[in-house]
Amino acid sequence: MEVDEGEDVLLETRDAFDGQMRPGVTEADFAGMDAGVIHPLTGPVAVKGAAPGDLLEVEFVDIQPQPHAFSVIFPGFGFLRDVFTEPFMVHWNIADGFATSDQIPGVRVPGASFMGVSGVAPSHAQLSEWTRREAELASRGGVALPPDAGGAVPIAGVGATHGIRTLPPRENGGNFDVKQLSTGSKLLLPVAVEGALFSTGDAHFAQGDGEVCVTAVEMGATCTVRFRVLKGEAERQNIRWPRFSREDYYIAPEWAAPRRFVATMGMPVREDGVNEGENLTLACRNAILNMIDLLQERGFSRDQAYVICSVAVDLKVSNVVDVPNFVVSAFLPEDLFVG
Known part of the structure; x- marks a missing residue:
């Protein structure tokens, strides 16, 4: 329309x-x-x-x-x-x-x-550039999926193979x-x-x-x-990337932190004791794994705990300056639980 x-x-x-x-x-x-x-x-x-x-x-x-x-x-x-x-x-x-x-x-x-x-x-120029850069990422061993007509709607036309x-x-x-x-x-x-x-x-x-x-x-x-x-x-x-705003953010303080919560921390240290300093991905991973452990302590299965993390637990970058151990925190709202 x-x-x-x-x-x-x-x-x-x-x-x-x-x-x-x-x-x-x-x-x-x-x-x-x-x-x-x-x-x-x-x-x-x-x-x-x-x-x-x-x-x-x-x-x-x-x-x-x-x-x-x-x-x-x-x-x-x-x-x-x-x-x-x-x-x-x-x-x-x-x-x-x-x-x-x-x-x-x-x-x-x-x-x-x-x-x-x-x-x-x-635009067509963006399509060409993004396809190129994602193919280059994949060539370096990164994860990027190439264009594929499977599931494309509409099936006919250039979009199905180049989208x-x-x-x-x-x-x-x-x-x-x-x-x-x-x-x-x-x-x-x-x-x-x-x-x-x-x-x-x-x-x-x-x-x-x-x-x-x-x-x-x-x-x-x-x-x-x-x-x-x-x-x-x-x-x-020169705005190239999306932005977003909300004028009544103050009425939703739970986006900063729930009123009642328990949180776990993750830092960039592997299970074998190796410190991968400044690795935020590993810190995120450890914060979630620690939260899954906490939820299992409360009687949930490992699968249930993982889904709860996905639908209700907020990952927040707590610091990226205290080298080598950056901190990611996982916030679980206590009001989630009934009975």
């Missing part, structure tokens, strides 16, 4: 697995699923007047969840994919502002709905999984093509900062957005 600035635009979105994780699905069904259809997006929406060099402001006016959601541990994916190698399925019921599940009894996750993927269309994957975010936006981009927030995206061509999807009912098992409380949702075009601002200020 094509819209004017200031119009409310209502977008019906599908869940991140395109409806494959419906109620009744179990771990036994995972093998038959199509991984190529991850991240179905609703769009593109053309915004009248938007042109290359502009900055597009996207205000998230409302995000209404569907009643069913899910979280999964999917073998081969996630931050601790070398540790968690078996599938695990969690179905959530969303009602009265909370998500609850028979698979993780005693836990009630408060809702803070947001869209995991939001972005504008890249970029939706898994990583880039300069045009994409799969941020930033939970603070909830109702009332504003996302700023540099425009690269006429009309900007905005798309969104991958709605989450709740998520911990980090989304460590690779899924949050995943759902379909109805998202209402409103656009404003800041003429020439991306070019004038």
